[in-house]
Amino acid sequence: MLQQIEAIGQEFHEATKHSYLSVMMDPNYIDASTQPSVFKRYPHFYQRFPLDPDNPIHCFIRLTSSITWKKFAGNNSYFLRVNPSAGALYPTEIYVQIRGVKGFVDGLYHLEVQNNCLTLIYELVDDGIDNYVLHQQLVKGFIFLVSCAYFRSSWKYKNRSLRYCFLDSGHHLGTIEASAYLYQQNIKAIFEFDKRGLNQVLGLENQEFITAAVVSGHLKDKPVKRLRSQLPFVAATDYFEANPFVEEGYKSTVVPTHLTNISQVKVPGFKFDHDHFYQTVLQRRSARFFGKQVITKFEFSQILAYLDYPLNTDSLERIEIYSIINRVEGMQKGVYQGEKLIKTDDFSEKAGYLCINQALARDSAVTFFFVCDYRNYQTAMQWVGWLGHRLYLISNYLNIGCSGIGAYYDDETQEFLETPKPVLYGMAIGR
Numbered sequence: 264m265l266q267q268i269e270a271i272g273q274e275f276h277e278a279t280k281h282s283y284l285s286v287m288m289d290p291n292y293i294d295a296s297t298q299p300s301v302f303k304r305y306p307h308f309y310q311r312f313p314l315d316p317d318n319p320i321h322c323f324i325r326l327t328s329s330i331t332w333k334k335f336a337g338n339n340s341y342f343l344r345v346n347p348s349a350g351a352l353y354p355t356e357i358y359v360q361i362r363g364v365k366g367f368v369d370g371l372y373h374l375e376v377q378n379n380c381l382t383l384i385y386e387l388v389d390d391g392i393d394n395y396v397l398h399q400q401l402v403k404g405f406i407f408l409v410s411c412a413y414f415r416s417s418w419k420y421k422n423r424s425l426r427y428c429f430l431d432s433g434h435h436l437g438t439i440e441a442s443a444y445l446y447q448q449n450i451k452a453i454f455e456f457d458k459r460g461l462n463q464v465l466g467l468e469n470q471e472f473i474t475a476a477v478v479s480g481h482l483k484d485k486p487v488k489r490l491r492s493q494l495p496f497v498a499a500t501d502y503f504e505a506n507p508f509v510e511e512g513y514k515s516t517v518v519p520t521h522l523t524n525i526s527q528v529k530v531p532g533f534k535f536d537h538d539h540f541y542q543t544v545l546q547r548r549s550a551r552f553f554g555k556q557v558i559t560k561f562e563f564s565q566i567l568a569y570l571d572y573p574l575n576t577d578s579l580e581r582i583e584i585y586s587i588i589n590r591v592e593g594m595q596k597g598v599y600q601g602e603k604l605i606k607t608d609d610f611s612e613k614a615g616y617l618c619i620n621q622a623l624a625r626d627s628a629v630t631f632f633f634v635c636d637y638r639n640y641q642t643a644m645q646w647v648g649w650l651g652h653r654l655y656l657i658s659n660y661l662n663i664g665c666s667g668i669g670a671y672y673d674d675e676t677q678e679f680l681e682t683p684k685p686v687l688y689g690m691a692i693g694r
């Protein structure tokens with residue numbers, strides 16, 4: 264008899280649910296002047312390599328995390344990036360191992376986003392991080408690691424930041440995918456590997472944790488020694504307050520090491536106009552309001568088709584997409600699961616309410632919810648973040664606005680969608 268296997272991480276999703284009451288009782292006011300720093304920087308004596316905007320391989324790395332907009336508010340300035348982030352808090356950092364690539368010292372680098380450079384934090388001899396991520400394989404090319412300096416997000420969002428760290432990490436995978444597409448690099452994302460071992464050897468202590476890896480390049484069947492020494496701890500924020508819930512939520516959703524043996528890395532089969540897609544990546548922004556205008560049924564079906572491309576990974580999560588159609592020319596208003604109509608009516612006010620009275624969800628053409636009976640919470644949340652990133656890019660590519668919506672009443676939304684499965688992420692698109 265088949266046994267029901269309890270999903271890994273359920274209790275952390277349950278414990279971070281929003282409800283009408285929870286939001287009323289904890290409106291979550293913060294003092295903006297106490298925000299921790301959003302850029303990690305290794306000490307000055309580490310060697311740095313500027314990323315040349317005219318070198319395609321440098322651009323491939325650079326475009327995974329670039330700053331694309333500077334915003335002024337009062338006396339402060341904020342840097343927005345290719346990747347969106349809940350509350351623009353940017354908990355994610357990127358490390359990349361480079362081996363056998365012309366012009367680079369074989370080593371492990373930290374991507375210093377603020378200064379568009381790679382900081383060499385470890386030089387390879389006959390060792391590497393391959394063996395933490397893959398089974399007996401060597402990567403000639405790149406292994407990207409996405410990590411979360413979680414306090415940047417927990418500073419504001421407390422326990423719910425566990426969700427936002429994973430979602431932001433998924434968005435960051437989406438930016439790596441987009442950059443790889445533009446610079447014709449193959450990629451494959453891996454979620455289940457020896458993250459604990461890496462956290463330790465990279466000296467991340469309890470302040471930062473690895474969430475995903477992306478392999479890009481050629482693979483050889485050859486075992487690689489683990490790193491010969493541990494790296495020193497370097498803080499990702501100027502100050503730090505531990506959040507035991509987030510730390511436990513991360514640890515409990517790291518599955519026991521399951522090293523993947525990947526025989527090939529595939530190129531996703533997208534077909535975009537290169538220059539237009541490049542501009543879309545550079546100009547991607549979150550819509551801040553919608554003018555209650557329609558999109559067409561053709562645009563909507565193009566969007567769904569793009570979301571339907573498989574994610575380039577071995578993991579086995581199954582995401583269902585629910586759409587509240589508010590304003591799509593040629594389509595009946597109502598709730599759809601994929602293309603199947605579930606119920607009809609004008610639910611725009613309801614959509615706004617469910618997203619904690621956010622006008623974006625009410626005035627949108629479509630408000631989406633990603634639903635999943637996950638096997639592993641940490642992986643599934645990153646999948647929906649990655650899908651969410653595709654939604655941003657395809658919408659912006661079609662000249663349609665988009666925004667992530669991480670704040671919604673969990674149980675009421677699930678009830679409204681008439682699904683037994685938890686809702687992992689919301690998004691809205693429109694003009």
Ligand SMILES: Cc1cc2nc3c(=O)[nH]c(=O)nc-3n(C[C@H](O)[C@H](O)[C@H](O)COP(=O)(O)O)c2cc1C
Pocket residue numbers: 343344346347348349350351427430431434547548549550621623666667668669670
């Ligand atoms: C996981 C996630 C959740 C988000 N949730 C909301 C939200 O509930 N409401 C909202 O207006 N924007 C939301 N956003 C959008 C962010 O505020 C936005 O990404 C950030 O301000 C950076 O701006 P940019 O996306 O234009 O670069 C979310 C983004 C992400 C990635």
